[in-house]
Structure formats: C-alpha cells, structure tokens
Amino acid sequence: MGGVLATPANAAAARSPEGICGAGFGRVSDGTKAVSTPSGRRYGTVYLLYNRKTQQNCVVTIKSSFVGTKTQMSAELTVMPKAVKDTKQDPTVRRDSGSYKYYAGPVKYWAKQACVKFRGTIKPNGHDPAVARGGRQSWGNCGG
Template identity: 45%
Template structure:
C-alpha cells in the first residue's frame, strides 16, 4: 500500500513538473484586494470612499482593479494597480498618484515597471486632494487597460 502511494505521489510530481516545463500549468491566482493592499502599501491602509476602480481595455474587458488607500496614522496615500488578467506574467503595469498641494501645485508619484502581480506607489496626502489611476498592458505591449478617478477628491 505504501509503495503504491509513494509511486502515485512520484508520478503526480513528475506530471506537475512536466506541465510547468511546457507551460501548461495553471496561472497563479490573482491577489485578493486585501492581499494586494497589505503587501503593496503595508499595514494600516484602508480603501477610501470612491477608492476602487476597474482597469479595463477599450473593448470593456476587465484586467484588474486600481485602489486608492489612506493610512490615518501616517497621512500617507497608497495606490495599487492589481492585475487579475495577465497575473503571474510580467507586463508593464503602472500605479499613479497625483497630489494637489496647497496653492494648486500638483505632484505626480508613479510606479511603472514590468510586474507579474501589481504596481504600487505611496506618498503623503495629508492636507491635499488626490487623483489616481492604474494601467496594465498585455504581453505584446499593444493593448492597454486603464482605470482610475479623473476628479480631485479625498481632500484632507
């Protein structure tokens, strides 16, 4: 009985390794909203009102979500662009945070790179209004999904 179990386990492991080697293994599961925020921003960040937007292609396909979060203890905002499509595959992914300082000056904070899971950016948002957006490209770099808020909000 033990020999059969050990042989079965060995065969399953070999099959899994073969699937990975030929690229037929299932893709990695997308991070939950809470996981992406915890890893991307850190502890103490919560999604603000109007802080979740879909990241969609021009044809309407959803490739992820972009989150605006705030940490009350530190006065920091954090934006995370979390991939649900192309997750686990490194493609250009962007998270942008625009902070309107007193007097109207706007500072742009951005994280852009070839990421498998998400992009994130953090900046002070105390006593300021913010905009945010996120972008995800496909593996060819030709199709772009975008989302975010285009009006100033979360002024504090």
C-alpha cells in the same frame, strides 16, 4: 529531501491592496476602480488607500488577468495641496511603472490637507493593442 515550496511574497501580497500598502492603510470611498480596455476587457483593479496615522495615500494596481506573467503596468498618485491664497502650485505626481507579474506599486505620498487623483494601467504583451486604464481623474478625498 523534503520541504515546503515557498511562494513569492509578491504573489501572496497581491491578494490584498492592504497587504501591499502595509499596516494601517484602508480603502477610501470611491477608491476602487476597474482597469479595463476601451472595448471593456478588464485586466485588473486600481486601489486608493489612506493611512490616518501617517497621513499618506497609497495606490496599487493589481492584475486579475495574466497573473504570473510579466506585463507592463503602472500605479500613479497625483497630489494637489488645497488652494492656497495667491499661490499657484503644481501637483506632485508619484508613479511606479515596469514589467510586473502581479501588481504595480505601492506608490505612497503624504496627503494631509490635499486632494488626490489616482490611476493604474495594464498593457499585456501580444494581446489587445489597447492599454487597460482605470482610476479617478477628478480631484477627491480632500483631507482636512
């Protein structure tokens, strides 16, 4: 009985944020951030991508440590429409969190004429008690 041993699609796609987000998505400037603990242990990377055709952003957090072991992770995208006169708007927050072997996300949301923040977290079981965090907490990539 011969055959090819299949690898999970999740594992193969985890090699590329573009592969996880899908066709047409590309990395944006200032959109690649380390996911590290306060003590400096790096457990992965969080990516922000954009698709010009669909005008969506995509965030994905990919592990570089504990790969293949389920750990608590998240990918988060916060979108704020550009200022509108006489209107105060709350940002839209989209998040994927859970116990994953390879990555959290993709988190996608329409972001034309909007500014975005993004972040990712990784919390390994039984290791460093601090949560590894990364991302950009200031508004950026404000589309036109």
